[in-house]
Amino acid sequence: MNCIPNNALSVGKYLLSPLVKLTESGQYAASVSVRSGRGCGTHDRIYRFTPFFATREEATLYALAQGQRYVRQAS
Numbered sequence: 001m002n003c004i005p006n007n008a009l010s011v012g013k014y015l016l017s018p019l020v021k022l023t024e025s026g027q028y029a030a031s032v033s034v035r036s037g038r039g040c041g042t043h044d045r046i047y048r049f050t051p052f053f054a055t056r057e058e059a060t061l062y063a064l065a066q067g068q069r070y071v072r073q074a075s
Contacts, residue, residue, distance in 0.1 A: 007060060007064075009064055009067070009068075011067075011068060011071045012071065012075070013036050013037075014034055014035065014036050014067075014071050014074075015033075015034075015035040015036075016032055016033070016034055016035075016064055016067035016068065016071070017032065017033040017035070018030065018031070018032050018059070018060045018063035018064050018067070019031040019032065019033060019046070019063065020056050020059040020060055020063065022056075023052060025052070027052035027053060027054065028052060028053045028054070028055065028056050028058070028059035029048070029049070029052055029053075029059065030048075030049045030051070030053065030059035030060070030062045030063040030066075031046055031047060031048045031049065031063060032046070032047050032049075032063040032064065032066055032067040032070075033045070033046050034046075034047065034067055034070055034071065047066065047067070047070065049062065049063070049066060
């Protein structure tokens with residue numbers, strides 16, 4: 001059974017999962033996991049971004065938008 005996080009987004013053969021972390025300064029840092037494949041052929045890339053955000057929601061939306069941008073460029 002595959003566990004897909006609530007805020008993950010399936011785009012074609014990719015699964016985008018935003019990763020948000022609260023920094024020591026009280027701002028949020030955004031990253032996104034871009035996963036493709038299944039089983040032993042799974043490939044996962046993590047992208048970290050330099051802008052920081054005031055809210056978790058802003059960071060999540062930014063991470064998903066950047067993941068979608070990557071998927072469009074890869075296609």
